[in-house]
Amino acid sequence: xxxxxxxxxxxxxxxxxxxxxxxxxxxxxxxxxxxxxxxxxxxxxxxxxxxxxxxxxxxxxxxxxxxxxxxxxxxxxxxxxxxxxxxxxxxxxxxxxxxxxxxxxxxxxxxxxxxxxxxxxxxxxxxxxxxxxxxxxxxxxxxxxxxxxxxxxxxxxx
Ligand SMILES: Cc1cc2nc3c(=O)[nH]c(=O)nc-3n(C[C@H](O)[C@H](O)[C@H](O)COP(=O)(O)O)c2cc1C
Numbered sequence: 001x002x003x004x005x006x007x008x009x010x011x012x013x014x015x016x017x018x019x020x021x022x023x024x025x026x027x028x029x030x031x032x033x034x035x036x037x038x039x040x041x042x043x044x045x046x047x048x049x050x051x052x053x054x055x056x057x058x059x060x061x062x063x064x065x066x067x068x069x070x071x072x073x074x075x076x077x078x079x080x081x082x083x084x085x086x087x088x089x090x091x092x093x094x095x096x097x098x099x100x101x102x103x104x105x106x107x108x109x110x111x112x113x114x115x116x117x118x119x120x121x122x123x124x125x126x127x128x129x130x131x132x133x134x135x136x137x138x139x140x141x142x143x144x145x146x147x148x149x150x151x152x153x154x155x156x157x158x
Contacts, residue, residue, distance in 0.1 A: 016150040019074045021085050022051060023093060023106040026066035031093040031106045034059050035086035037149045038128075039071050047135040049115055052128035059091055060129075066119060069133060070105035073113045074147040076156045081108070082147060102137040112146055114139045 003011075017037040025031040034057065042048040049071060053063055063069070074082055085091060093106055101107035103116035117133025124130075148155040 010152075013151050016148055016155070019078075019082050019147045019149050019154075020051065021072045021074060021081060021108060021111075022069050023072060023098065023108065024062060024066045024069040025104075025106055026062055026068075028065070029062045031098070032059065032062065032091040033072075033085040033093055033097075033106070033108070034091055035082045039073075042132065048120060048132055049117060049135060050130055050132045052125050052130045055127055055129060058088060063129075063131065068103065068105055068116070068118050068136075069131065070101060070103075070107055071115045071117065071133070072108040072111040075110055075112050075141075076145045076147050078108075078110055078147055079154050081110075082154070101139060105137075107139055111139075111141050112144055113141055 020036050020039040021033040022036055023031060023033045036051050039051040042050045051071065053060065098106040098108050101114065101116045105116045107114045115135045116137040117135050119131055120134040121132040122129055145157050
């Protein structure tokens with residue numbers, strides 16, 4: 001290889017993304033969240049989305065048994081929330097963070113959109129696993145500007 005992983009990571013950071021908090025409440029676990037920017041739309045019919053989880057994540061056990069998750073698209077004023085769920089350690093949601101959505105998953109207050117999903121497939125992806133979700137309920141929150149991630153930092157539109 002003519003590049004190392006740091007150079008690869010830096011180049012990948014040139015791809016601007018939104019930021020999501022993936023929430024879940026699998027049996028035997030308290031509701032929790034993890035910050036990701038690997039969320040992507042996948043298919044319109046059927047309605048599928050995907051994201052990927054580092055295999056070393058402390059949340060891996062919970063996602064190994066989970067049958068569903070909710071992808072919450074963060075608004076520009078939710079950077080602190082993103083930071084909270086990107087830290088190792090406590091991923092627990094507080095009651096004030098969310099309401100229970102139509103499919104029984106934690107839907108974060110203030111998100112631009114939330115997609116409640118049943119896990120449709122898991123694929124190996126190197127040091128990540130790819131979690132494909134079938135969207136079973138959707139909430140397009142209040143219109144607003146998104147939180148962005150680019151070149152290793154949070155950004156805003158405009
Ligand atoms: C903007 C941003 C995007 C991230 N995207 C991902 C991702 O797509 N997949 C992932 O597994 N971790 C991602 N992370 C890292 C996790 O949020 C973080 O490593 C994790 O929550 C803390 O480690 P733990 O899961 O072992 O507790 C991202 C972090 C930030 C700040």
